[in-house]
Amino acid sequence: MSFTQCVVNETLRVANIISGVFRRAITDVTIKEGYTIPKxxxxxxxxxxxHMDHHHFKDARVFNPWRWQNCSGATNVINMFNPFGGGPRLTQFSWEATEQDKLVxxxxxxxxxxxxxxxxxxxQGVAE
Structure with a gap:
């Protein structure tokens, strides 16, 4: 099943439905050569x-699931792959459906x- 994960990763890289994410600076942030993003x-x-930058992914416009086969956590490919935007998650909450629903x-x-x-x-201190 490891190759299936390679196909999933490549599909998310090439055809992700999320084009990007907004982030708000919670403090002044200085990046690169002195550019400041104000709080x-x-x-x-x-x-x-x-995901489509050839500096991060060789032949970026080519669907190539094999690119994921020899990746370790320290590779540039893994560091640049962020299909869902990352960031904070709701880890201190639980949820349940309030009514039945169905797929369309x-x-x-x-x-x-x-x-x-x-x-x-x-x-506090309870995890599900």
Whole structure:
């Protein structure tokens, strides 16, 4: 099944539905040659721009799942691969569906009622 993961990674790299993510600077951030992003400003991180950059991925416009076979956690390919934007996650909450929903497959796969949920904060020190 390891090659299946290579195909999944390459599919997300080439045809990710998320073109990028916005991030808000929580402090002044200085990058590269003295560029400063002031606190409160929003920056758009283009995932497609990184995933299709030939400096990070050789033959970036070619679908090549084999590129993922010999990667270790320290390789540039892995460091530049960020299909879902990364960042903070809701780890102190649990959720459950508030009503039944069903999948609709046309024109895209989605849920009919947008999958309504109820969110609850977990008690301190409790993990699910």
């Amino acid at each position: 409160g400003w929003k920056v758009f991180a283009s995932l497609r721009g990184v 497959f046309f024109p895209t796969t989605r849920t009919q009622k947008r999958y309504p949920i109820t969110i609850q904060r977990l008690k």
